[in-house]
Amino acid sequence: MDELLQEFISETQETLEALAGEVVAWEADPSDRDRLDAIFRFFHTVKGSCGFLNLPRFERLSHAAEDVLSEIRAGNRRPDPATVSAVLGIMDRIGELTEAVAIGAALPSENDDFLISALSAQGSEAEPAAVQAAPVGVGRPAAAQSVPRTIRLPLSLIDQLMNGVSDMVLARNELSRKLRERSADPELDNVFERLSTCVADMRDVISKTRMQRVDRLFAAIPRMVRDLGRELGKRIDLSLEGGDVEMDREMVEMVVDPLTHIVRNSIDHGIETPEKRRAAGKPETGRLRLEARQSGNQIVIAIADDGAGIDTARLVDKAIADGRLTPDAAARMSEQDRLDLIFHAGLSTAAKVTAISGRGVGMDVVRANVERIGGVIALDNQPGQGLCITLRVPLTLTIIPGLIVRAGGQHFAIPRAAVVEILHDNNETLHVSEVGGAKIATIRAVRHSMVDLEDVLGMAKPVQQGPRAIMVVRSATGVPFAMGVSAVDNHEELVIRPASPLVMATGVYAGMTLPDNGKPMLLLDAAGLANAARLPNIIDDRAARQQEEQADAQTGVEMVAALRFEELSGERRLLKLSLIERVEDIDANLFGRSGGRAFVRLDGRLVPVANGLSQFDRDKVSALRLRDDRREACYPVAAVLDIVQMPAVPDMVAMHGMLSGVAVIEGEHLEVINPFALFAALPEEAMVERVRGRCLLADSNDGWTREILAPLLRQAGHEVLLGLPGDALVDPDDVVLCTEADAAQAAEIMGCRVVHLRASPRPTGPQDGSIYRYDQDALMAAIAGRRG
Amino acid sequence: MDQLYLLATLAGTRIAVETGEVEAVVRLTDVSPVPGMGAHIAGLSALRSRVLTIIDVAALIRGQATPVEQRSLAIIANISGHSYGLMVDGVSDICRVPEGALPLRGQLDAAWAPYARALVEHEGHPWLLVSLAAFIEGGALAQAA
Numbered sequence: 054m055d056e057l058l059q060e061f062i063s064e065t066q067e068t069l070e071a072l073a074g075e076v077v078a079w080e081a082d083p084s085d086r087d088r089l090d091a092i093f094r095f096f097h098t099v100k101g102s103c104g105f106l107n108l109p110r111f112e113r114l115s116h117a118a119e120d121v122l123s124e125i126r127a128g129n130r131r132p133d134p135a136t137v138s139a140v141l142g143i144m145d146r147i148g149e150l151t152e153a154v155a156i157g158a159a160l161p162s163e164n165d166d167f168l169i170s171a172l173s174a175q176g177s178e179a180e181p182a183a184v185q186a187a188p189v190g191v192g193r194p195a196a197a198q199s200v201p202r203t204i205r206l207p208l209s210l211i212d213q214l215m216n217g218v219s220d221m222v223l224a225r226n227e228l229s230r231k232l233r234e235r236s237a238d239p240e241l242d243n244v245f246e247r248l249s250t251c252v253a254d255m256r257d258v259i260s261k262t263r264m265q266r267v268d269r270l271f272a273a274i275p276r277m278v279r280d281l282g283r284e285l286g287k288r289i290d291l292s293l294e295g296g297d298v299e300m301d302r303e304m305v306e307m308v309v310d311p312l313t314h315i316v317r318n319s320i321d322h323g324i325e326t327p328e329k330r331r332a333a334g335k336p337e338t339g340r341l342r343l344e345a346r347q348s349g350n351q352i353v354i355a356i357a358d359d360g361a362g363i364d365t366a367r368l369v370d371k372a373i374a375d376g377r378l379t380p381d382a383a384a385r386m387s388e389q390d391r392l393d394l395i396f397h398a399g400l401s402t403a404a405k406v407t408a409i410s411g412r413g414v415g416m417d418v419v420r421a422n423v424e425r426i427g428g429v430i431a432l433d434n435q436p437g438q439g440l441c442i443t444l445r446v447p448l449t450l451t452i453i454p455g456l457i458v459r460a461g462g463q464h465f466a467i468p469r470a471a472v473v474e475i476l477h478d479n480n481e482t483l484h485v486s487e488v489g490g491a492k493i494a495t496i497r498a499v500r501h502s503m504v505d506l507e508d509v510l511g512m513a514k515p516v517q518q519g520p521r522a523i524m525v526v527r528s529a530t531g532v533p534f535a536m537g538v539s540a541v542d543n544h545e546e547l548v549i550r551p552a553s554p555l556v557m558a559t560g561v562y563a564g565m566t567l568p569d570n571g572k573p574m575l576l577l578d579a580a581g582l583a584n585a586a587r588l589p590n591i592i593d594d595r596a597a598r599q600q601e602e603q604a605d606a607q608t609g610v611e612m613v614a615a616l617r618f619e620e621l622s623g624e625r626r627l628l629k630l631s632l633i634e635r636v637e638d639i640d641a642n643l644f645g646r647s648g649g650r651a652f653v654r655l656d657g658r659l660v661p662v663a664n665g666l667s668q669f670d671r672d673k674v675s676a677l678r679l680r681d682d683r684r685e686a687c688y689p690v691a692a693v694l695d696i697v698q699m700p701a702v703p704d705m706v707a708m709h710g711m712l713s714g715v716a717v718i719e720g721e722h723l724e725v726i727n728p729f730a731l732f733a734a735l736p737e738e739a740m741v742e743r744v745r746g747r748c749l750l751a752d753s754n755d756g757w758t759r760e761i762l763a764p765l766l767r768q769a770g771h772e773v774l775l776g777l778p779g780d781a782l783v784d785p786d787d788v789v790l791c792t793e794a795d796a797a798q799a800a801e802i803m804g805c806r807v808v809h810l811r812a813s814p815r816p817t818g819p820q821d822g823s824i825y826r827y828d829q830d831a832l833m834a835a836i837a838g839r840r841g
Numbered sequence: 842m843d844q845l846y847l848l849a850t851l852a853g854t855r856i857a858v859e860t861g862e863v864e865a866v867v868r869l870t871d872v873s874p875v876p877g878m879g880a881h882i883a884g885l886s887a888l889r890s891r892v893l894t895i896i897d898v899a900a901l902i903r904g905q906a907t908p909v910e911q912r913s914l915a916i917i918a919n920i921s922g923h924s925y926g927l928m929v930d931g932v933s934d935i936c937r938v939p940e941g942a943l944p945l946r947g948q949l950d951a952a953w954a955p956y957a958r959a960l961v962e963h964e965g966h967p968w969l970l971v972s973l974a975a976f977i978e979g980g981a982l983a984q985a986a
Contacts, residue, residue: 219890461876510876553894553923555977556885559877565885565892573873573885573892585877 323360
């Protein structure tokens with residue numbers, strides 16, 4: 054029985070969630086039979102199950118709603134707004150009751166009679182006419198689609214599965230380390246490779262089980278828009294797009310609140326009343342558009358309205374009135390900076406506090422929530438025309454790009470998005486001074502509060518050779534501050550897991566991660582650190598810094614052209630353009646692996662593959678052809694994006710493996726490939742060119758030799774020389790090909806091996822060591838063999 | 842009342858833990874410290890792909906951290922969704938105690954009072970029955986906050 058009840062509860066809750074939007078859409082278009090049927094089916098199901106489960110209140114409510122809906126279905130009654138409101142009311146009550154049953158609480162004791170009588174009352178009497186004129190149109194692009202078969206699973210099972218796979222990945226990593234220590238056995242390597250692929254695939258699939266359609270995020274929106282619109286007497290045309298995009302289930306939970314808040318704001322402050330809109334020459338019905346799409350490993354959610362936009366002048370006035378900003382600094386601010394003021398705590402453009410928004414929970418909280426999950430929020434403000442807010446959040450909650458820093462002999466991780474800049478403390482643009490115990494770092498004329506991470510965490514500061522690293526850290530809501538650490542060691546994608554409440558209670562950690570070396574590492578929380586160090590929180594004079602930065606840019610950060618590309622593993626990186634000879638598509642089957650090195654066969658030569666990849670999931674691979682002064686290499690990539698200007702020295706120097714650091718291009722952090730490390734890692738090329746030697750064609754004047762033999766040899770990857778060179782230039786590895794016997798003798802005198810060709814298919818006699826000139830296999834074997 | 846108990850010594854005291862609370866007992870290897878925390882948080886340690894928060898229970902009771910070289914065993918427990926390792930001096934036995942938990946007698950040291958629930962009698966000695974969750978929720982969290 055318990056199980057049945059559980060099933061009933063979760064099913065009812067899920068359907069309710071999905072249905073709220075449907076009811077609103079049905080109100081906008083009463084002729085939509087499919088939606089009406091869906092709603093009717095819901096009540097019918099609830100009624101059926103509660104009779105069985107002995108839940109009389111559910112039964113009565115759903116029975117009443119079902120009656121009304123069946124009348125509408127029969128065409129005896131029109132679905133006016135009052136009826137829809139009453140149906141929604143019943144759905145809400147069923148939701149409340151379900152919730153109560155689920156947690157085993159006493160059922161709420163309100164009387165259901167009022168709701169039921171509201172159903173039977175005819176619309177025009179119950180609802181004032183003014184509000185009645187505000188239906189919400191919901192546009193959904195696609196019609197009903199076939200629903201894939203699903204089953205319900207407890208989340209804990211999925212988490213268990215996920216942990217199991219993580220264990221497997223760790224075990225695989227350890228195995229791979231052990232294998233590398235032992236001698237290379239290609240057979241074993243192959244098997245291991247296969248296992249690796251399986252494990253990686255499995256991890257991908259498991260992480261997909263955590264995915265959920267964005268529809269779920271949107272489900273509550275139509276209802277909210279309808280209710281708010283009615284309350285405020287505004288007309289809103291809502292459109293939802295991209296509901297089929299998938300994102301992490303936890304992420305959905307985290308985005309719900311910020312999204313709800315933005316939509317509320319938009320209706321309350323953005324979209325004007327019909328009268329005002331008419332006066333402004335806009336259509337009376339305001340438009341609100343929500344759109345979700347996937348872009349790389351991010352989900353982009355855009356919320357656009359055609360309302361009044363943000364009045365930045367009023368924001369500035371408010372900030373000045375609050376004493377957060379000097380009029381001086383305000384005058385220097387750019388429009389974007391003024392707009393950013395909306396993210397400061399307690400600032401709002403709302404002239405008065407309304408019931409819907411403007412209650413002090415403002416955009417600062419929204420931004421903090423979005424940034425906590427590694428997201429970014431951006432505003433596109435068109436005063437008088439509307440506002441578009443874009444949320445960019447990572448696909449999953451658990452993987453974020455992070456920097457590994459060292460302090461007090463220990464490693465910590467910090468989200469890369471929180472770090473604005475990294476300098477060494479011997480950098481001349483940096484000046485650190487101390488007064489009354491407080492440290493102040495002046496970087497290019499901008500003063501930052503400075504703390505040492507060791508001091509904040511109460512660790513001993515070990516004596517260290519060489520400079521310390523100073524990072525400028527920007528927390529979600531606070532002002533940037535400078536933080537000293539021993540060194541910045543590395544940057545990588547970190548799998549973040551929640552730390553235990555004990556650890557979180559300190560407030561300076563945001564989670565933890567388990568890197569490959571098996572030593573747990575803590576993720577620092579930038580805002581928490583600032584709090585722990587009790588740093589003052591003053592609005593920063595950003596304009597001054599920007600002026601400074603502009604001057605800086607003019608006087609000379611050296612810029613070089615770089616190619617922006619996407620790695621096959623998905624990261625976006627930069628490589629100096631001058632190293633790239635060209636970009637071409639190469640057949641994937643030309644790539645291979647031998648002796649642990651990846652190579653690609655190009656124009657008959659073996660070219661080393663710089664990033665060691667040899668297996669691809671596509672037929673054609675885009676590849677960068679690189680060349681230093683004497684060697685060449687091939688660098689397969691997923692896609693070539695564009696050419697940008699990057700600083701010659703990366704914004705953040707962090708040498709690690711093939712990377713030299715991170716450069717910020719158009720607000721995007723991109724890793725920069727270190728060309729030195731790239732070429733240094735290539736295998737010595739000797740094996741490629743030397744072993745092949747040259748083919749000397751003695752009969753350089755013969756047409757057959759020139760037109761048929763030479764091209765064949767070149768295609769096979771040999772270097773071909775027409776005619777015999779002077780004695781000094783002949784290498785013992787060279788092979789002479791000739792058809793005339795005397796030329797063969799001459800060549801033998803020079804000390805080279807000779808392949809003697811003949812024109813007739815049959816040998817002239819048993820001593821004839823020559824090869825028929827169209828017998829390609831024998832010819833190639835002879836060239837290769839004689840070189841032995 | 843035929844309950845299975847894990848018998849251990851902790852801060853020089855004989856304790857018993859209901860086996861239902863215990864996931865495993867492991868020998869501690871690498872513990873990475875968590876700076877900025879009280880002495881009772883010894884640090885983080887990895888158990889396969891899980892990360893354990895290691896609690897120095899003796900520090901919680903005596904207020905003094907156990908020196909690194911004396912760290913040996915930890916009881917692994919899952920408490921409200923997180924994995925913890927609770928350091929103990931030693932583990933002696935897992936056994937069935939037919940008579941089960943007995944009421945506390947005598948005057949208990951104030952340091953032990955928040956964690957002790959009852960006594961368990963085994964081989965003629967009383968063992969203090971403690972709850973692992975109480976160490977985390979009662980003791981450690983309260984001190985951390």
